[in-house]
Amino acid sequence: MSNGEGEQLEFGETYPWTRGEGESSPAYAAFREYMLLGAENRSLDETVRVVGKSRSLLSRWSQKFDWVGRASAYDTYMTTARVDGEADAYSRVRNRHLDVAEKLLDHLAESMLLWKPGHDPSIRWTSAFTAAAKVQQTALTLKENLSRTDEEAVNRILDIMARKAESE
Secondary structure (H helix, E strand, O other): EEEOOOOEOOOOOOOOOOOOOOHHHHHHHHHHHHHHHOOOOOOOHHHHHHHHOHHHHHHHHHHHOHHHHHHHHHHHHHHHHHHHHHHHHHHHHHHHHHHHHHHOOOOOOOHHOOOOOOOOOOHHHHHHHHHHHHHHHHHHOOOOOOOOOOOHHHHHHHHHHHHHOOOH
16 A cells, blocks of 8 residues: 555555544544645635634644645545546456457357358448447547447347348
């Protein structure tokens, strides 16, 4: 685990934004309000307004308990967690899309082997190949812009192709 400054936390260590040694409950509560204001709105004056304590008291607490550094560590941690979460989500979506596209392309390749000579499945083949390519493009560009989920689209295409194959 990172402490917000790139260092690893050892088991039992706390994050810099947790209550520090010697920090009273009121001081910590004020710090939390300061920290949770967010980087854009964070100031002692705003904290004074929110917690209703004097500016001089909050200033002493801020200096004694390093509010600026602790809040910065919290901001860094939260930003990293958000970015890591988004990257993980994009990776899962991308991998799922690529798996579905591969499944569809494998099915198309197998179906092509069963086509009878003189059979022209170009419209179905083109539709299915276009769908698979769109799924791959979506996955590779990390976009989710399909009107249906990828699995529903593939299943619909596979059903259509199976019905057409049975009718021939």
